Amino acid sequence: MAAKNQFQLLKTRRFLPFFITQFLGAFNDNVFKNALVVMIAFRLSQNEANALINLAAGLFILPFFLFSPFAGQLADKYDKGRLIRVIKLAEIIICILAIIALFSGSTPMSLLVLFLLGVQSSFFGPVKYAILPQHLDSSELVGGNAQVEMGTFVAILLGTIFGGLLAGQTGEGEYGLYWIAAILMLASTAGYLASRQIPAAQPPAPDLRINFNSFSQTGRVLRLAAQKPAVFYAIIGISWFWLQGSAYLTQVPSFTKNVLGGSEMVVTLLLCTFTIGIATGSLLCEHFSGGRIELGLVPVGAIGLTLAGIDLAWTGSSFQLLKDASIMDYWAASGSLRILVDLVLIGIFGGFYIVPLYALMQDRSDKTLRARIVSANNVLNALFMVIAALLGILFLNILKVSIPGFFLVIALMNAAVAIFVFNRVPEFAMRFLVWLLSHTMYRVKHKGLEAIPEEGAAIIACNHVSYVDALLLAGAVRRPIRFIMYKPIYEIPVLNFIFRTSRAIPICGKSQDPEGYTRAFAEIEQALADGDLLCIFPEGQLTGNGEIQPFKAGIEKILQKNPVPVIPMALRGLWGSFFSHKDGHAFTTLPRRFWSRVCVVAGEPIPAGKAAAADLQQEVRELRGAHP
Structure with missing residues (x-):
């Protein structure tokens, strides 16, 4: 029986164990990643920090580009529930390496662990989105995706809070590293135990012959996806969203320190604000779409992302630099509330934009190709996120553009990409007018x-x-x-x-x-x-x-x-x-x-x-x- 609303899915075995598994995985990734990024941002010079932060972002998403095609084939060939359990076991081993890296103080080893977490996530990605249409009714897809996106970003929120707070307590005589180690091990172990309750998801292509050439496999799947323009350009839209998200989130620590003059606590506040917005926007999709895949929300999201991004750039460029401000000091400054509102709006409109696109990709993909379509999507996501890291280095380190200026470039590029996608698939604009x-x-x-x-x-x-x-x-x-x-x-x-x-x-x-x-x-x-x-x-x-x-x-x-x-x-x-x-x-x-x-x-x-x-x-x- 289909759930009457999205929250009832959390009472079902076909969704709850999977939700907990993906939630804890996203939480763990972000505890380690944000702790590392905050320690880099506040312990190194601005130029060194900018370069290493962008390198860390690139290393985390590079495995998606390298391994997603192989992972997508595995997800179509084998039981997805079993694959998730193997992936979660690997996460426990990686977390042990992460603890060793943190206590040894080795930056190269920490970056290697970040890369391995990216590898583990690249294998989880195709399973994550391909399993939903097998366990959920078509009328539940928007709600299921909304819950997953909400859960993912709440996990990011909590990981950001714990990672950021504990990173500030890793000095001599402090216990931050011990808490980080305990959290990593508990979350990875609990995630594995939850994964054991996920029902079987029979493979749609058990006789599939694995192609180990990532480039040819990705090209082949994208050509198949292009036979359905709505699916192909949904993938383009999703990938562009992750470029934007990466560009914003990666720069928040440096934006906080060098543009706002805030402390580590203000970094956490801004990241939390953004992720609360994403979670809210994702859940609102179910309300505004009435349980259907409402493509009219995608242009709403695109317009909102551009306008909020422009205002964030404008407000940030005129902000009076503080000096190691606490949250209360930041809150008292002129323009602080406006920046928080912009970040919330970017998150909300991001939810409007991304949830219908994921549901569309899942719903209209051939079920025998679904995991491979998702893997091709992840490859393009990774490519666009690598481009985001390169754009950050280009504009911030080479062209010496300010961070607010970089945000403005991203917002204007978003408008151009939206016009291109909606021109190629007029259904988006048509559904927008109907929805409006x-x-x-x-x-x-x-x-x-x-x-x-x-x-x-x-x-x-x-x-x-x-x-x-x-x-x-x-x-x-x-x-x-x-x-x-x-x-x-x-x-x-x-x-x-x-x-x-x-x-x-x-x-x-x-x-x-x-x-x-x-x-x-x-x-x-x-x-x-x-x-x-x-x-x-x-x-x-x-x-x-x-x-x-x-x-x-x-x-x-x-x-x-x-x-x-x-x-x-x-x-x-x-x-x-x-x-x-x-x-x-x-x-x-x-x-x-x-x-x-x-x-x-x-x-x-x-x-x-x-x-x-x-x-x-x-x-x-x-x-x-x-x-x-």
Whole structure:
């Protein structure tokens, strides 16, 4: 049974042990990594610290680039639950090496341990995201991914706090190193014990022959992913997000010390602020998406990331440098709250951006390739994060750009990447406009939508009240819908972009355009043969008086050649809204209201043989009731 909300997943064995395992792994990585970075930042000169911090970031993510293709193949070939247990055993051994490195005070050995933690994480990554679609229902994917992202960043938050605080207590006579050692061993051991409870996840490709050439394997998988542009550009978008995240997080210690003048405690405060934002944004995705994979949130996230990044750069560049300020001293300084707000907003909009992209990649990837698709994604993630480290060295060490200036460059680059991705996959922009409409001018509720089949050919028959009926239906129904619509409405500016992107089928009367009429019916027949979900407004035009007009016989003609189920649906509450014809043609008179409560209601599917136009009209009228 699918969970009713994302938090109920934490009560299930198919999710909770995995969640604990990945949480503790992320926590452990960040305890060690942040302790190391903070010790470097506050014990070396600025130039030495900048170089070593960027080197540490590069060493941690380099294994993703080197080993992810191999790891993805293992995850498709073998039981993912068993693989996770082996990976967690390796983590215990690496943590023992980490303790030796810290107590010996060896920076080279500490960097080697960081590299090994990256190797371990690179093998865990493909399993982490490929196991979710096997254990979760499709309606749970957004919630599951939101929980994973939330858990990951809360783990980063706690790892950051413990790592940062304990790094400041590693001097002579202090016990910081002992606490770090205890935490590393306890977390890695508990993570292994939790992994033993993860249910089996049968391999989708047990006969797969392993390709040990990482470059050729990655190229092959990316070519396969490119066959589905939405999946391929989701990978590009995810990778760009990790470049941004790496660029921001890597520079926070130096930003705190050299731009703000804060202490180690202020570093922890800023990192905590950012990760709280990410966790919040990830959880809000479930609320704003209604349990579906809502791609409209991705442009919202991209816009927010750019604006918040620009403001962070602006505020940081004008901040009056303090001197080894405590949290209270920093809080009292002008501009301090604004920087914290910017970091929270970057985190929240980052959650809006990344959760739907991960869910899209998982949902639309071929299940026999899913782990390899994830591994290819991890390779590009790693490549982009290496680029982030190189950009940090280029701008900060070679070009001598200030850290706020570097943040500004990243924010502007984000806008350019977003425009490129949304141009290549217009579905993102289309879903954004639909989401914006359904969350501003309209408050939409749903009833009975579980009657719509999750797959297979079917036709929705709905009353036609306003110019935005199709957009509201597209926003309400989980499956993508192809609309059969009156050609003049299809050609309305701006709306035409949405309709074209959703592959709507324009049609008008046979006497008006005989060729277009024939072409539309041929396209309808092909769409149903392909198993698509279509929607038709059988009235043929918008109502002029709020009442349902007689249904035309066109739907009967469609069903004669394509006997598929018909789902009657009704739109309630749209009559009198801005885009309806009440009191005159829409757009020509001032509307009585700009905001409407709308309800989308679906009835039980009707077999093709019983779906006469007059009967469908009566069904839709009863569903609508007295709510035009």
